[in-house]
Amino acid sequence: MKRLYKSVIAASVFSVLAAATASAGPVEDRKELMKTVVKSLKLSIKMVKGEMPYDAAAAAAAMQTIHEVPDKYIKLFPEGSDKHPETEASPRIWQDMKGFVEKAEDMKIASAKTRDAASQGLDAFKAALFGELVKTCKGCHEAYRIKKEK
Amino acid sequence: MGGFAWTGIFPGFLGVAFLSQGRAAASPAVAPDLKNGETMFYAGGCASCHAAPASAKCDDPRTRDKFTLAGGRCLKTPFGIFYVPNISPDEKTGIGGWSTAQFITAMKQGVSPQGAHYYPAFPYTSYQRMYDKDLIDLKAFLDTLPAVKSNIPGHELALPYRFRPALAIWKWLFLDGKTFKPDPDKSAQLNRGAYLVEGPGHCGECHSPRNLLGGVMPNKKFSGARNPEGKGVIPNITPHKSGIGDWSQDDIVTALESGLTPSFDTFGGSMVSVQENIAKLSGADRAAIAAYLKSLPPLPSSIGKAKKP
Numbered sequence: 001m002k003r004l005y006k007s008v009i010a011a012s013v014f015s016v017l018a019a020a021t022a023s024a025g026p027v028e029d030r031k032e033l034m035k036t037v038v039k040s041l042k043l044s045i046k047m048v049k050g051e052m053p054y055d056a057a058a059a060a061a062a063m064q065t066i067h068e069v070p071d072k073y074i075k076l077f078p079e080g081s082d083k084h085p086e087t088e089a090s091p092r093i094w095q096d097m098k099g100f101v102e103k104a105e106d107m108k109i110a111s112a113k114t115r116d117a118a119s120q121g122l123d124a125f126k127a128a129l130f131g132e133l134v135k136t137c138k139g140c141h142e143a144y145r146i147k148k149e150k
Numbered sequence: 151m152g153g154f155a156w157t158g159i160f161p162g163f164l165g166v167a168f169l170s171q172g173r174a175a176a177s178p179a180v181a182p183d184l185k186n187g188e189t190m191f192y193a194g195g196c197a198s199c200h201a202a203p204a205s206a207k208c209d210d211p212r213t214r215d216k217f218t219l220a221g222g223r224c225l226k227t228p229f230g231i232f233y234v235p236n237i238s239p240d241e242k243t244g245i246g247g248w249s250t251a252q253f254i255t256a257m258k259q260g261v262s263p264q265g266a267h268y269y270p271a272f273p274y275t276s277y278q279r280m281y282d283k284d285l286i287d288l289k290a291f292l293d294t295l296p297a298v299k300s301n302i303p304g305h306e307l308a309l310p311y312r313f314r315p316a317l318a319i320w321k322w323l324f325l326d327g328k329t330f331k332p333d334p335d336k337s338a339q340l341n342r343g344a345y346l347v348e349g350p351g352h353c354g355e356c357h358s359p360r361n362l363l364g365g366v367m368p369n370k371k372f373s374g375a376r377n378p379e380g381k382g383v384i385p386n387i388t389p390h391k392s393g394i395g396d397w398s399q400d401d402i403v404t405a406l407e408s409g410l411t412p413s414f415d416t417f418g419g420s421m422v423s424v425q426e427n428i429a430k431l432s433g434a435d436r437a438a439i440a441a442y443l444k445s446l447p448p449l450p451s452s453i454g455k456a457k458k459p
Contacts, residue, residue: 042414090381130408134416138409138425141418142211146382149453 026076027084033073040065044129047122054122063115066133070104090146103140110136187291190284192430193350194277196292198423199223200237202300208233209379211420216427219244219292220300225271227378229364230307232271240297253289254282258329260321267317269305270324270364276352279330284350324365339434343442346435351428356384356420359452373449382419383453390448402440403433 024032040062046052047059077100082091093100110132117128191197200221201213208224221236239246245253252263260267260274268274277285310316330349332341347353358366359375374386374393386393394402401412406428409417417425428436 038414045410045414088382130410134408134410137416138418138422141416142420142422145418146377147385147418149383 025084026078026081027087027089030073030076030087030089033069033076037066037069041133044125048126048129054125056118056121056125059118059125060115063111063118063133067108067111067115070107074101074104086148088145088148090144093144100140100144103136103144106136106139107133182290183287184291184294186284187287187289189431189435190280190288190350191291192427193346193435194288195350195352195424195427196237198420198427199225199234202298211423213423217295218298219295220298221302222300225379227271229269229311230305232269232305232307233302235302236298236300237292238295238298238300239293240299243299243301244297245292246297248289250286250289254285257285258327260317260325267314267321269311269314269317270320273352273355275325275366276349276355278325278327279345279349281329320363320365323363337441339438339441340445342435343438343440343445346431346439347442351439353387357387367452370449370452372443372446373452375452376454377419386449386451386453387443388446388449389444390450392451393448394443395448399437399440399444402443403436406436406439407433 043052043062044059047054077089077093077097079094081087082089082094110128114125114128114133117124197213197216197219200219200223201216202218202220203210203223204212204214208222209226219236219238221234223234225232225234236244238244241247248256248263255261256263256268257274257277257280259278260270260272262268330345333344336344354366354371356378357374358371359373360378361367372386372388372393373390375384376382377384389395389397397405397412405411405417406425408429409422409425411417416422428439
């Protein structure tokens with residue numbers, strides 16, 4: 001009786017674990033977070049290009065969204081998630097996690113600076129967007145992303 | 151006059167070397183234009199390969215500083231590992247001891263001052279298109295950069311590729327020795343763009359598939375390829391829907407200026423260094439590059455179809 005009890009507990013624990021991993025793997029979660037960044041960046045660029053009227057509050061909010069990504073993002077690189085067939089994450093991430101985390105830190109700093117520049121008007125926002133944020137995007141993609149075939 | 155008599159006696163290929171030396175030696179009467187040399191330095195992307203890597207890892211895509219051309223970067227290719235040489239003005243370990251004529255011979259013929267053939271990992275197949283004037287200016291600019299000593303390991307290549315004289319055959323197939331000639335039917339902007347893309351910019355060296363012998367396939371130039379360094383892909387940059395067909399000329403200019411693509415992504419990998427160099431050119435040069443790329447025949451992507459040598 002006691003053995004049956006134990007196996008029921010064990011089975012339910014395993015099924016919960018299995019469900020958790022099946023719902024979305026780290027690679028899918030990484031992609032979702034990057035889509036959030038792209039969405040916020042798209043809005044910002046449209047305002048900078050004059051395709052949308054400049055709204056300082058919306059610009060700051062977009063940068064705040066980007067600012068909140070890196071802390072979540074760097075937790076999504078468990079061992080083995082470099083083997084996913086679709087991932088564009090470079091194996092260098094796992095070889096040099098410290099450098100990768102530094103890039104995430106750069107992204108937080110750059111997005112905060114760009115967020116704070118939003119209230120100073122379009123020109124200041126644009127300068128920070130290209131001079132700070134896009135630069136850190138590139139800095140990380142340079143070392144830690146490998147472009148795959150679409 | 152005596153020089154000309156000699157070239158008549160020597161076999162053709164030596165004659166070419168003699169002529170190019172004579173030609174360059176006659177030029178330094180005019181002071182080199184350092185500003186143009188700097189433009190050529192950025193257009194040619196010298197630092198992307200020759201600047202020392204940012205970390206102790208020889209394949210670190212980042213560089214410490216663009217002007218320390220100590221070499222040491224490793225290129226891991228299907229042929230083996232190439233180690234990029236020192237091109238700083240150091241007399242012993244760099245190219246400080248080279249004459250301008252020797253520099254031009256290296257850039258256009260892929261031949262070292264000692265007469266050895268360079269492997270085409272050094273993109274002389276593109277640099278051969280460059281005007282001598284631009285190369286003279288480039289050498290003068292390189293001479294203003296800091297001289298650094300470095301010890302670069304020898305290339306580690308698979309056995310059949312270790313025999314350098316065989317490169318003469320490769321060159322016979324893939325090196326035509328033609329300097330860029332502007333097309334009188336095209337605008338000055340398109341000609342400038344063509345020169346920058348085909349010559350110093352050497353865009354086709356990475357963005358084109360290669361045949362089994364490692365030569366760029368001319369009818370598929372710019373249609374993308376697998377990364378010659380093994381991982382990932384290099385995109386199609388012809389105006390085809392699988393390439394940059396939906397990019398406007400302005401989109402290309404923005405991308406070259408900032409690294410931001412029309413899909414709100416950024417460049418990555420070695421293109422970051424290339425873009426940051428191109429960002430140093432004039433706006434007119436970036437517009438010329440964009441105009442030329444948009445004028446290319448649209449080709450379906452060669453990624454995936456690229457043969458592995």
